Amino acid sequence: MIGSGMTSLKRLVSDPLHLAAGGFVQSFGASHGGWSWVLTLTMRHDVPDQRVGQAVRFYARGLAVDLGLHFPFAFTTERRDGTRGAHGHALLGGGLQGIGRRELEHRWRASDPAAGFTRINRYTPAIGAGLGASLYLTKEHDRWGVGVVCPRTGDCAHRRCVEGPAPF
Numbered sequence: 259m260i261g262s263g264m265t266s267l268k269r270l271v272s273d274p275l276h277l278a279a280g281g282f283v284q285s286f287g288a289s290h291g292g293w294s295w296v297l298t299l300t301m302r303h304d305v306p307d308q309r310v311g312q313a314v315r316f317y318a319r320g321l322a323v324d325l326g327l328h329f330p331f332a333f334t335t336e337r338r339d340g341t342r343g344a345h346g347h348a349l350l351g352g353g354l355q356g357i358g359r360r361e362l363e364h365r366w367r368a369s370d371p372a373a374g375f376t377r378i379n380r381y382t383p384a385i386g387a388g389l390g391a392s393l394y395l396t397k398e399h400d401r402w403g404v405g406v407v408c409p410r411t412g413d414c415a416h417r418r419c420v421e422g423p424a425p426f
């Protein structure tokens with residue numbers, strides 16, 4: 259779970275590449291309206307990791323389209339830390355600050371027939387100065403992604419609507 263344990267945070271910070279990745283995710287959110295939600299998104303039964311990653315991206319895309327918003331998004335998948343099978347962790351921010359936790363949960367369940375339970379918390383700088391969540395998300399070097407989720411409105415043709423990493 260994101261933000262759990264200062265012991266692991268300390269270990270993670272000793273890896274300079276990882277620290278750079280976490281710092282990048284943290285500042286990416288800060289420069290795109292701020293991170294506001296920390297999510298753990300599970301599946302009801304075990305599915306391949308790649309399938310979880312697709313489900314998490316699909317969920318974020320659905321939020322953008324339904325709400326007509328661009329917002330910063332970071333995610334990873336893993337199959338550890340006590341949950342059954344592969345699951346996803348995500349950070350959401352920007353205009354999603356005003357959406358409710360229950361709506362975020364409901365939309366996860368509605369977005370995929372295999373969607374399971376969620377843990378959704380407000381992003382808080384109190385945990386490892388906010389860097390904890392970003393470090394957790396980036397702990398597997400090849401498993402995380404960050405960018406702006408795009409609602410694909412008319413103004414978004416050719417994906418030139420956002421700067422930085424390719425939007426989801």
Ligand SMILES: [Zn+2]
Pocket residue numbers: 259336337338339341345346347
């Ligand atoms: Zn996990």
Ligand SMILES: [Zn+2]
Pocket residue numbers: 328407408409410411413414419420
């Ligand atoms: Zn766009």
